[in-house]
Amino acid sequence: MVLLIVEGSRVLAEIESLPKRVRIFDTTLRDGEQTPGISFTKEQKLQIARQLAKLGVASIEAGFPASSAGEFENVRAIARERLGPEIVGLARSTKKDIDKALDADVDAIHVFIAASDIHLKYKLRMTREEALRAAVEAVEYAKSHGVTVEFSPEDATRADLDYLYQVVKAVTDAGADRIDIPDTVGVMTPTRMKYLTKHVLPAAQGRIVSVHCHNDFGLAVANSIAGIEAGAQQAHVTVNGIGERAGNAALEEVVAALEFLLHVNTGIKTELLYETSLLVSKLSGIPIPPNKPIVGANAFAHESGIHVHGIINNPFTYEPIRPEMVGQRRRIVLGKHSGRHGVEHALKVLGYPTEPDIVLAVLKExxxxxxxGVRVDEDTFRKIVEEVLEKREEKRSSREFEALQKSA
Known part of the structure; x- marks a missing residue:
């Protein structure tokens, strides 16, 4: 049981089923790469994998070995680096796919098959019974080769609940080590995700249950946290939330919520979140929105005079965590919403005098x-200050000259 308490308030929530530790299963190199327009090279995949290992993720889903010859080589190259985290290969519920993953030297195989009727009818053209049999046979085959097996009933959140329970129990009996609940098209809400997770847990018979949430309605992170609050012990995530359509649950947001809001250990070195985000942004070509939580440029930026005054006195007035905890830094931004305290702070930081007349003159400009609509960056601010100081000096010189004239 974890009690959530905030300063000045009593208990906000009591969560009986919250695990003490949550595994972070990163799928940036597999599901993240399925973002339209992204295709990482072998070296780029290795770069990201090394950074993920440095970050401290538990599992790296390196790719889908059966999808192409190049993908097979990429996955094998990552697996052979022995980076530390478990290296995972994706496979459909077929011997051919599983053999490809085994040949790529992965530590674990993520086996999947559709569970929803719409997928079974229109994509696989299989009955429920046929899909169940294929899932069990695939898990048994993969386990017979001594690897860890994680099983996903694809589109689980649109599957019939009784059938989903039957599938999960059957693959668990067949030897699956972990069970994943994929919200394949992002249709869940936190309340429904909690309910579904609790429904699946008994069928998993004590195995680790994971959540894999897509962001079609902007709820991927919230649904991931809800699943964990219901008892899931692993989250599938991607750096910056990249992925098909609207993307996946963002690693940095899920980790920050778990570590700093729920006080759950993820094993992640949170101070490396920002540099990891920058690397993936650079290699994927997808910029980080400035208002993105945790890693966005504005996540710890303040312009409003009221906010800046509070931040200067005590950062926790307008920041939930210290920016250094995620590798970020605080920025005081100057603009039309700025106040006297923000300008005074900027003058101090840059080594300028902070007399009231200087502060007010700079603030006015x-x-x-x-x-x-002009963005007041550091260079612009310096120019403003220099002009104010120059005018001030001119006025002072003029007054001294007039005083000398009168005394003469």
């Missing part, structure tokens, strides 16, 4: 430019 910052607001004027802000109203015109």
């Amino acid at each position: 910052v607001k004027r430019l802000g109203d015109m």
Whole structure:
């Protein structure tokens, strides 16, 4: 049981089923690479895999070995680096796919087959019984080769609940080590995800249950956390939330929520989240939105005068965590919403004098430019300050000259 308490408040929530530790299963190199327009080279995949190992993920899903000759080589290259985390290969419920994954020297195989009627009818053209038999045979075959097996009933969140329970129990009996609940088209809400996770847990018979959430309605992170609150012990994530359509649950957001809100150990070195995000953004060509939680440029940026005043006195007034905890830094942004305290802080940081008349003159110019839509970056701010100081010096010299004239 974990009690969540905030300063100045009593208990907010009591979660009986919350695990003490959650495995982070990263699928950036598999599901993340399925983002339209992304195709990582072998060296890029190795770069990302090394960074993920440094970050501390438990599992790296390196790819889908049976999908192409190049993908097979990429997965095998990552597996042979022995980076530390478990290296996983994806496989359909066929011997051919499983053999390819085995040949790629992976530590674990992620076996999947559709569980929803719409997938069975229109994609696989199989009956429920045929799909169940294929799933059991695939798990048994993979386990006979001594690897860890994780099984996903694809589109689980649109499957018949009784059939889903039957599938999970059957593959668990067949030897599956972990069970994943994929929200394949992102249709869940947190309440429904909790219910479904609790429904699946007994069928998994004590095996680790994972959640794999897509972001079609912007709920992937919330649904992942909800599944974990219901008892799931592993989350499938991608760096920056990249993935098909609207993407997957973002690693950095899921980890931060678990570590800092629920106080659950993920094994992740959170101070490396930002550099990991930057690397994947650079190699994928997908920029990080400035307002993205945890790793966005604005995640710890403050412009409003009221906010800046609070931040300067105590950062926790407007920040839930210290930016350094995720490898970020605090930024005081200057613009039309700025106040006296923000300008004074900027002057101090840059080594300028902070007399009240200087602060007010600089603030006036910052607001004027802000109203015109001008971005006041550090260079612009320095120019403003230098002009204010120059005018101030001119006025001082003029007054001294007038004083000398009068005394003469």
